[in-house]
Every structure is written in structure tokens, then in C-alpha cells.
Amino acid sequence: MSTTPAFAVRIWSAIGHAFAVYxxxxxxxxxxxxxxNFLNFIIAWxxxxxxxxxATPLPTLLVIxxxxxxxxxSMWCYLAMYIASDRILQQTPxxxxxxxxxxxxxxxxxxxxxxxxxxxxxxxxxxxMLPAIIMRALVGNAAQPTASPGALVMAIVATLAMxxxxxALLYLMVRLSLYPIVIAVEPRGATGALRRxxxxxxxxxxxxxxxxxxxxxxxxxxxxxxxxxxNVQDQTIRNWPLYxxxxxxxxxxxxxxxxxxxxxxxxxxxxxxxxxxxTTT
Numbered sequence: 001m002s003t004t005p006a007f008a009v010r011i012w013s014a015i016g017h018a019f020a021v022y023x024x025x026x027x028x029x030x031x032x033x034x035x036x037n038f039l040n041f042i043i044a045w046x047x048x049x050x051x052x053x054x055a056t057p058l059p060t061l062l063v064i065x066x067x068x069x070x071x072x073x074s075m076w077c078y079l080a081m082y083i084a085s086d087r088i089l090q091q092t093p094x095x096x097x098x099x100x101x102x103x104x105x106x107x108x109x110x111x112x113x114x115x116x117x118x119x120x121x122x123x124x125x126x127x128x129m130l131p132a133i134i135m136r137a138l139v140g141n142a143a144q145p146t147a148s149p150g151a152l153v154m155a156i157v158a159t160l161a162m163x164x165x166x167x168a169l170l171y172l173m174v175r176l177s178l179y180p181i182v183i184a185v186e187p188r189g190a191t192g193a194l195r196r197x198x199x200x201x202x203x204x205x206x207x208x209x210x211x212x213x214x215x216x217x218x219x220x221x222x223x224x225x226x227x228x229x230x231n232v233q234d235q236t237i238r239n240w241p242l243y244x245x246x247x248x249x250x251x252x253x254x255x256x257x258x259x260x261x262x263x264x265x266x267x268x269x270x271x272x273x274x275x276x277x278x279t280t281t
Contacts, residue, residue, distance in 0.1 A: 014267065015214065018260040021088050028084055028096045029255035036077030036254075039070035041247065044237060079103045079110055081255055082184035085262035103184075110183045113190045117176055121169055128165020131158040174209050175201050181265045200268040211264050215257045222250040 022029060043066050080099040087094050094102070135154040178197040182188055188196055201208045225246030229239040237243045 014211065014263045015218065015256070015260045017263050018256050021085060021259045021263070022256050024088055025084065025093055026255075028099065029081060029259075030251060031096050032077045032081050032084070032099070033251050033254045036074040037247070037251070039066065039073055043067065043070065044243075075111065075114070076100070076103050076107055078258065079106060079180065079184050081258045082181050082262055085259040086181075086185040086266075089262065089266060106183050109190050109193070110180060113179055113183065113193060116190075117172070117179070121172060124165055124168050124172070128161050128168075131161040134158075170209070171205075174205055174212060177201070177208060177212060178261075178265050178268070181262055185262070185265075200265065200272060204268055204271070208264070208268075211260070215260055218257060219250075219253050222246050222253055225249060 043063065077100075080103050083102045084094065084099040087099070131154065135158045175198050176194060178200055179193045182193040182196045182200075186193070186196065223246075225242055229237055229242035229246060231238050
């Protein structure tokens with residue numbers, strides 16, 4: 001049975017409980033999140049230096065491998081944070097190196113499922129936008145009057161398709177939100193992790209959506225600071241103090257958000273084990 005207290009079922013209490021878990025091993029969490037973001041910070045610094053000195057931008061053959069390595073390291077460290085959070089909740093905390101080693105055997109499964117989910121969402125987005133693309137092509141055709149009944153029907157279809165796309169993406173985001181945690185803490189395969197996430201969130205759709213929104217709002221300050229610090233057009237940094245402040249806030253909030261996700265997973269797991277069910281969906 002899970003050792004998570006019952007109050008963790010409440011959205012904001014889950015976040016509050018995450019502070020207590022964070023405090024028990026904060027050096028481990030900070031170390032993991034710094035390691036996961038270090039290479040991305042170096043890439044941003046190199047690009048900024050090239051822009052400031054007018055030097056030739058970093059060659060694509062160098063940037064792409066660096067980005068890919070950065071993504072791999074980030075995903076590895078994030079999975080390790082899920083494992084570290086679960087171990088603390090189970091009263092078996094581990095060291096920085098032990099949590100990193102525990103990712104072996106799980107990492108590529110995590111990558112594969114993540115790619116599948118991303119491709120699935122991209123397919124849904126394409127399907128939702130397709131009627132709008134067709135409508136724009138028809139309206140742009142001089143032979144097709146913009147006020148014709150056909151154009152009006154296409155506009156209605158495009159609007160409905162966009163609404164359906166948003167609903168489908170929201171549904172998938174919530175129902176599949178726990179698969180990284182399932183991969184991290186349970187001995188399940190790729191499809192098993194997806195099925196487990198759907199099973200845990202069944203009957204708790206709106207609560208889980210509330211958790212996702214609350215955690216997103218917690219991370220908003222870091223995003224705002226980094227957006228204010230960067231030039232959107234060329235992705236260079238125009239204000240280093242703001243950018244560093246955003247990185248510091250991100251370093252502090254990333255583990256907290258991931259710990260809260262693990263707490264929510266345990267709350268839903270305890271709810272399922274207890275045989276309770278709700279009809280919030």
C-alpha cells in the first residue's frame with residue numbers, strides 16, 4: 001500500500017506535500033535538474049556569444065548533436081527525479097548516483113512511449129487543422145466566392161474540427177499524463193504504462209486536469225522570466241540577469257512539480273486499491 005497521506009488526494013495539498021518531500025533530499029533533486037539543464041544552458045550561452053561578437057553562428061552539424069544529447073540527458077534526469085520522489089515516499093531514499101543508475105532499463109522505453117504520444121498528438125493536430133487548411137485554399141481561389149454556401153459549410157466544419165482537436169488533445173494529455181511515472185516506478189512495458197495511466201485516471205479526469213493546470217501555473221514565473229529575457233525571432237538572449245533568474249526559478253520548481261506528480265500518482269493508486277470510484281468524468 002502507498003505511504004502517501006490521504007490529504008494528498010487534494011490538489012493543492014499534493015503540492016504542499018511535495019515541499020516536504022523536496023526538503024528531505026533537496027541536494028539530490030537540485031543536482032539532477034542542474035545536470036539535466038546544464039548542456040542547454042551552455043548551448044544558449046554559445047549562441048549568445050556568437051550573436052554578440054558577430055561571429056559565425058554555431059554550425060548545424062554541431063548544434064543538432066548537442067541538442068539531442070541535451071534532450072537525452074534531460075529525459076534521463078527527469079526520470080531519475082520520478083524514481084527519487086517515489087523512493088522517498090516509500091521510505092527508501094537513495095543517493096544521487098543510485099537514482100541515476102535506476103533509470104537503466106527504463107530509459108528507452110520512456111523515450112519510445114514519449115515519441116508515440118508526441119506523434120499521436122501531432123496527428124490529431126494535423127487532422128484538426130486540415131479542414132481549415134482546405135478552407136483557406138478554397139477561399140484563396142478566385143473561382144470560389146468567399147460568401148458561397150460551400151465556404152460557409154467549410155468554415156463551420158473547420159471550427160468544429162478545431163474544437164474536437166482541442167478536446168481530444170486535452171483528453172489525451174490528462175489520461176496519459178502518468179505514463180512517465182508508471183515507467184519510472186512500476187515494472188511495466190510501453191503499452192502497459194499507457195494502459196496503467198488510463199486506468200489510474202479513470203473516474204478522476206477533472207481532478208487530474210486540475211493538477212496539471214495547477215502545476216503549469218506553478219511553473220509560469222520561470223517561463224515568463226525566460227521569455228522576457230530572449231529575442232523570439234532568433235532565440236538569442238538579450239537580458240542575461242533575467243534569463244539566469246528564470247533558470248534559477250526553473251531549477252527550484254522543476255523538482256517540486258515532478259514530486260507533486262508522483263504524489264498524485266500515489267493518491268490515485270491508493271484510491272484504486274481501495275476500490276473507490278468517482279463519476280467526475
